[in-house]
Amino acid sequence: MNLIYLIKDSIVKWRYYIIGILILGLITAIIASNLIDNKKYKSLVITWETPIFLNSTGGTLGVKQEDGSWKKKIVNSIGNATKEQKVTKVHRIREQRVLVTLDDDRKGWIDLPFLWPSDSGKIEARLITDIKFEDIKAEPTKYSNQSVKYDSKRANKRFKRNSNIEVTAWYTDKESYEKNLTAYPSYTWAYIVINEETKGWVPLKHIRLYGQMTDSAVASIWLPIRWISELLGDGFFAGLFVLLLYGIPILIAFLLARFLSEIMKFLPNFILFVIISAIVVPTYFAVFTSVFDASSYNQNSGLLMFLFVLLTGSVTLGGLSGIFQEIRESRCPKCKEWEGGAYQRDHLGTTTTTKTTTTTYSDGRKDITSNKDVVEDWKDYCKCYNCGYTWTLYRKERK
Numbered sequence: 266m267n268l269i270y271l272i273k274d275s276i277v278k279w280r281y282y283i284i285g286i287l288i289l290g291l292i293t294a295i296i297a298s299n300l301i302d303n304k305k306y307k308s309l310v311i312t313w314e315t316p317i318f319l320n321s322t323g324g325t326l327g328v329k330q331e332d333g334s335w336k337k338k339i340v341n342s343i344g345n346a347t348k349e350q351k352v353t354k355v356h357r358i359r360e361q362r363v364l365v366t367l368d369d370d371r372k373g374w375i376d377l378p379f380l381w382p383s384d385s386g387k388i389e390a391r392l393i394t395d396i397k398f399e400d401i402k403a404e405p406t407k408y409s410n411q412s413v414k415y416d417s418k419r420a421n422k423r424f425k426r427n428s429n430i431e432v433t434a435w436y437t438d439k440e441s442y443e444k445n446l447t448a449y450p451s452y453t454w455a456y457i458v459i460n461e462e463t464k465g466w467v468p469l470k471h472i473r474l475y476g477q478m479t480d481s482a483v484a485s486i487w488l489p490i491r492w493i494s495e496l497l498g499d500g501f502f503a504g505l506f507v508l509l510l511y512g513i514p515i516l517i518a519f520l521l522a523r524f525l526s527e528i529m530k531f532l533p534n535f536i537l538f539v540i541i542s543a544i545v546v547p548t549y550f551a552v553f554t555s556v557f558d559a560s561s562y563n564q565n566s567g568l569l570m571f572l573f574v575l576l577t578g579s580v581t582l583g584g585l586s587g588i589f590q591e592i593r594e595s596r597c598p599k600c601k602e603w604e605g606g607a608y609q610r611d612h613l614g615t616t617t618t619t620k621t622t623t624t625t626y627s628d629g630r631k632d633i634t635s636n637k638d639v640v641e642d643w644k645d646y647c648k649c650y651n652c653g654y655t656w657t658l659y660r661k662e663r664k
């Protein structure tokens with residue numbers, strides 16, 4: 266208990282330094298987010314006349330034709346890039362669109378499948394999921410044969426996540442693109458080269474380019490998470506570490522609660538908590554995609570995605586209920602100083618509810634399982650050490 270108090274106390278004491286360091290980190294990361302290693306994207310050329318969009322997503326509008334059908338029209342573009350035009354710089358990669366500067370100095374977003382390496386160039390990338398020989402196809406369709414002749418001895422060999430590869434060509438369904446003006450990832454394939462003998466087509470979702478982020482990613486969060494994950498081997502330990510970092514927004518919310526309470530003394534406890542929740546919930550929502558996308562959880566697996574959603578939910582709820590209890594217990598309702606504390610806790614009683622489920626199998630066998638739900642009722646007597654005001658709290662604790 267003393268240790269927790271000590272940690273809390275030093276956080277409050279050093280809050281301006283902590284906030285300063287966070288802002289500095291944020292600025293560094295924002296600057297870093299614009300630095301894509303252009304060595305990995307040597308000599309890209311435009312392969313198809315294609316729109317230069319103003320934004321990383323959208324830019325099209327459905328227009329009803331005279332015959333009643335709908336057609337997509339480009340609305341947010343600075344014109345078209347022509348075939349064979351060269352890319353002089355890659356600035357950002359978000360999902361399937363790339364922010365580039367062209368050889369005529371125009372800057373804008375181009376759909377990824379139209380940016381090919383020239384004969385002398387290459388695109389360096391990595392695998393985001395383990396793949397087998399059978400996943401590498403001879404043609405860009407899932408019904409195709411595998412590109413490397415079947416050999417029972419190495420049929421189970423896996424190419425590991427994070428293996429380095431080179432992309433030499435893209436494929437996207439031309440008909441779908443011309444209709445929707447969007448390169449849907451499910452129609453897009455990459456021709457990858459793992460080594461001299463192993464090359465072929467894989468769906469875009471199996472690979473990641475360097476610096477490629479999900480569209481809603483916040484670069485200042487994505488970059489440090491990716492950096493730490495790679496440093497720790499991008500496996501179990503990296504995942505564990507990212508989980509520990511996941512408490513930081515709650516910690517910031519706690520600092521914010523104390524800061525708000527200092528500059529707005531008149532705020533009642535409950536309103537203060539509502540304000541904190543209104544900040545924490547969207548923050549986790551925003552942080553979620555960035556952290557998931559950059560971390561070792563992102564392996565193109567529905568189960569890992571589900572686990573991460575569950576995890577985010579429990580961190581948010583757990584953190585908020587901790588802050589709620591802290592505000593009620595330590596922030597004096599009268600003088601609004603954080604000088605309160607419980608001097609006595611009374612156990613009022615325990616409610617145990619047992620839920621029994623009976624499953625009957627087709628052979629008549631019965632399986633009875635029971636779940637016990639234990640809830641303790643507590644009454645806390647709190648006192649403010651600043652003004653001497655006393656108050657009581659009722660709370661439930663699930664065991």
Ligand SMILES: [Zn+2]
Pocket residue numbers: 597598599600601602649650651652653654
């Ligand atoms: Zn007080």
